[in-house]
Amino acid sequence: MIMNMLEVKNIYKNFGSLKVLKGVSTTVEKGEVISIIGASGSGKSTLLRCMNLLEEPTFGEVWIEGQLMTPVDPYLHFDVIRKSKTYKKLVESGMEDMDAIHKIKSEDLLLEKHSQEGSEYKALMDKIYKENHIETNLGRRKMSMVFQQFNLFNNLTVLDNIMLAPIETAKYNKVKDMAAEKAKIKEQAMTLLKRIGLEDKANVYPSKLSGGQKQRIAIVRSLAMNPDVMLFDEPTSALDPEMIGEVLDLMKELAAAGMTMVIVTHEMGFAREVSDRVLFVDEGYIKEEGSPKDVFDNPKDPRLQDFLSKVL
Amino acid sequence: MTIGSIFHDMWEIFITYYIGQGLLWSGIGYTLLLSAIAVVAGALLGSLLAIGKMSRFKVLHWIITAFVEIMRGTPALLQLYIAYFIVPMIFSSLDLTPIACVAVGLSLNSAAYVSEIIRSGIQAVDKGQTEAARALGLTSKTTMLKIVLPQAIKNILPALGNEFITIIKETSLASTFFVGELMTTYAVIKGVTFNTVPTLMDIGVIYFVMTFTLSKLLGLAEKKMKEGA
Numbered sequence: 001m002i003m004n005m006l007e008v009k010n011i012y013k014n015f016g017s018l019k020v021l022k023g024v025s026t027t028v029e030k031g032e033v034i035s036i037i038g039a040s041g042s043g044k045s046t047l048l049r050c051m052n053l054l055e056e057p058t059f060g061e062v063w064i065e066g067q068l069m070t071p072v073d074p075y076l077h078f079d080v081i082r083k084s085k086t087y088k089k090l091v092e093s094g095m096e097d098m099d100a101i102h103k104i105k106s107e108d109l110l111l112e113k114h115s116q117e118g119s120e121y122k123a124l125m126d127k128i129y130k131e132n133h134i135e136t137n138l139g140r141r142k143m144s145m146v147f148q149q150f151n152l153f154n155n156l157t158v159l160d161n162i163m164l165a166p167i168e169t170a171k172y173n174k175v176k177d178m179a180a181e182k183a184k185i186k187e188q189a190m191t192l193l194k195r196i197g198l199e200d201k202a203n204v205y206p207s208k209l210s211g212g213q214k215q216r217i218a219i220v221r222s223l224a225m226n227p228d229v230m231l232f233d234e235p236t237s238a239l240d241p242e243m244i245g246e247v248l249d250l251m252k253e254l255a256a257a258g259m260t261m262v263i264v265t266h267e268m269g270f271a272r273e274v275s276d277r278v279l280f281v282d283e284g285y286i287k288e289e290g291s292p293k294d295v296f297d298n299p300k301d302p303r304l305q306d307f308l309s310k311v312l
Numbered sequence: 313m314t315i316g317s318i319f320h321d322m323w324e325i326f327i328t329y330y331i332g333q334g335l336l337w338s339g340i341g342y343t344l345l346l347s348a349i350a351v352v353a354g355a356l357l358g359s360l361l362a363i364g365k366m367s368r369f370k371v372l373h374w375i376i377t378a379f380v381e382i383m384r385g386t387p388a389l390l391q392l393y394i395a396y397f398i399v400p401m402i403f404s405s406l407d408l409t410p411i412a413c414v415a416v417g418l419s420l421n422s423a424a425y426v427s428e429i430i431r432s433g434i435q436a437v438d439k440g441q442t443e444a445a446r447a448l449g450l451t452s453k454t455t456m457l458k459i460v461l462p463q464a465i466k467n468i469l470p471a472l473g474n475e476f477i478t479i480i481k482e483t484s485l486a487s488t489f490f491v492g493e494l495m496t497t498y499a500v501i502k503g504v505t506f507n508t509v510p511t512l513m514d515i516g517v518i519y520f521v522m523t524f525t526l527s528k529l530l531g532l533a534e535k536k537m538k539e540g541a
Contacts, residue, residue: 052447141449151444155462164458165448218444225448 004063005030005260006143006229009076011050011060013043020046021057022284028229033261035271035292038281039307044264047281048233051262052140064142065228067134072125075105083124084110084117141169143229144222148237150214152206152221159202162189162221169225185224192220196250212243216250223254230254232263268311272296280304321510322517329501330514339494340518346415346483346493351476353419358426365431376427383424389485392417396489411491418486422479429475433468434460466537473530477523484519494518 006028013021020043028034038044049055051062053069061076062069074080081087081101086109090100104110114122153161166185175181193199196216206214215235222230232251236244248270255261255274265271271278271292278295280288280303288301296312299305330336365376383391395417400408437460445455487495494515501511 054443054447137446137449137451139449140447145444145447147440147444147447149440151438151440153441153444153459154438155459165450168450168454222448231447 004028005032005065006051006262007061007063008047008051008057009061009063010073011047011057011062013046013050013055014058020284021050023060024281024284024286025060026279026286026289028260028262030228031258031260032276033255033259033274034263034277034279035275036262036264036279036281037266037268037271037295037307042281043284044279044281045233048145048231048262048264051231052143052145053136054145063132064134064139066132067139068129068132069134069136069139072128074110074121074125075108077124077128080121080124080128081105081110083121085121086110086117088118141165141225142227143231144225144227145231145233146215146218146222146235148234150206150211150218150238152209152214152218154206157203157205158193158198158209158217159186159189161206161217162192162224165221166224189220189224192223193217196220210243211239212246215239215243215247219247219250219254229260229262232261232265234264234266236265236267266311268296268308280307282307318510318513321507322514325501325505325507325510326514329504330497330518335497335500336518338492339497340522342411342491342493342496343480343483343522346411346418346486346491347476347480349415350418350422350479350483351472353415354422354426354475354479355472357419357423359430361423361427362430362434365427366434380424380427383421384428388418388421388482389488391421392485392488395420410489411486414486414489414491418479418483421482422475425475425478426472429471430464430468433471434464436467437463469537470530470534473527473534476530477526480523480526481519 004027007026009025011021011024012019024043024047026034036044036047046055050057050060053062057070059073059075060070061073072080074084078101081104082097084104086104087100090103091097095103111117114125152158153164156164163182163185166188167182170178170181170185190199190202193202196219198213198217201209201213201217206217209217219230219235235251236247239247244267248267251261251263251270252274263271263275273292275292277289278292279286280295280299280301282301282303288295288299288304295304296308299308326336330339361376361380364372365380367373392414396410396413399413399416441459441463442455445459446452450458483493484495486493487499490496490499498511498515502508505511
């Protein structure tokens with residue numbers, strides 16, 4: 001079995017009556033760099049935030065390295081649907097197997113409470129969950145996120161910003177020799193700071209840094225967790241123009257080093273240069289996806305053509 | 313009665329009664345005692361209320377919200393009256409003094425205000441801080457203890473200082489029950505001298521010196537704290 005790094009399956013996200021995502025699926029493979037583009041309000045940031053469950057998807061599943069982050073979505077499992085009382089009733093009334101499944105899926109017929117669909121149904125749901133589920137916090141440690149507003153911890157120095165999560169992880173793993181572990185984490189943090197040329201800022205508080213410095217530190221703070229996937233939510237949108245370059249350069253370096261990355265961005269030139277694949281999100285759907293060449297030079301979707309004509 | 317004679321009488325009364333009979337020290341003592349009890353108990357209880365109000369348990373949330381709204385929406389004097397009569401009934405075995413009952417009333421009142429100070433202080437911390445912590449896989453408890461609370465305290469402490477000053481002034485309501493704090497001295501001195509205005513003005517000066525000094529001290533502490541970060 002080829003294990004995908006990150007997989008979102010049929011994600012729906014509603015905020016009250018507002019439907020932001022309307023069934024989005026995609027797979028991120030190891031080492032892949034994916035850019036998500038689209039107009040403001042298209043749902044691209046929500047899609048990214050659903051990947052690490054900062055937003056809980058209304059329906060759908062998120063898988064990280066073959067492990068399930070979300071609850072089981074019964075509509076994604078035909079074998080589960082077939083166990084439901086609703087399905088059995090439809091089949092008894094003379095409906096064909098696939099027709100019944102299709103009807104249940106399209107009309108959202110499964111009952112909210114698992115027990116209402118019978119014990120077999122509930123047992124299978126529980127089994128799938130038990131076999132595949134990973135605790136949210138553990139899943140998140142595999143995929144760190146970089147934010148538009150940097151979100152460095154204001155009450156901690158740069159060094160402590162980088163060290164906090166690795167130290168907490170070590171505590172969680174009940175590492176025996178914490179002193180040695182902390183020294184190791186500190187050394188790693190300093191190495192990361194040197195890599196971005198900011199080792200002299202180690203003991204400075206974030207309020208004393210420029211936007212570009214903050215974002216580069218936020219990126220190495222994520223790197224300190226040795227993530228398997230990095231999520232970037234418009235990492236350069238809050239930066240002064242002269243600082244965008246330094247952040248993009250660091251991201252290019254990561255991409256070249258083989259980091260798996262999902263990037264929501266407005267920087268089309270950057271997306272074209274570093275991406276293996278580009279997703280165009282519009283009105284809650286992935287309207288088009290493909291290589292940067294296909295998406296930028298030969299867009300098929302009229303909304304994408306319109307979008308590109310405005311931003312390029 | 314001329315303005316000059318008011319100042320003259322203020323001085324006379326201050327020397328004779330406040331210094332001579334020691335009413336200044338007893339009055340300030342009881343006032344500060346009541347305020348300190350109300351602030352400390354209010355802060356402890358207020359923290360619990362704030363935590364309860366932010367909890368996921370809806371019933372707890374509603375009960376606390378109702379309590380806070382009622383305490384903020386009714387006069388403190390009324391609350392003190394009710395405490396004055398009800399507290400001895402509830403703790404009938406303890407033989408509580410009036411000042412203890414008043415302290416309970418003031419503490420409950422202050423807890424309601426403090427809980428709002430704490431809650432808004434926590435909620436004023438940028439949401440991005442929590443998101444960044446959770447995205448790094450930190451638990452909600454670690455996020456609260458290591459990231460949110462240290463930042464919230466900077467919002468909370470100055471407001472808590474102001475609450476202390478407010479309470480110092482509110483303890484004057486306790487004079488209704490003749491518990492011996494600063495405002496009670498008015499009734500004592502008036503009973504002997506029948507000289508109202510100079511006595512009241514003495515009391516005003518004493519309150520002002522207390523609150524003004526405290527607010528300056530708090531200002532200094534706040535400045536120190538800002539430089540620290």
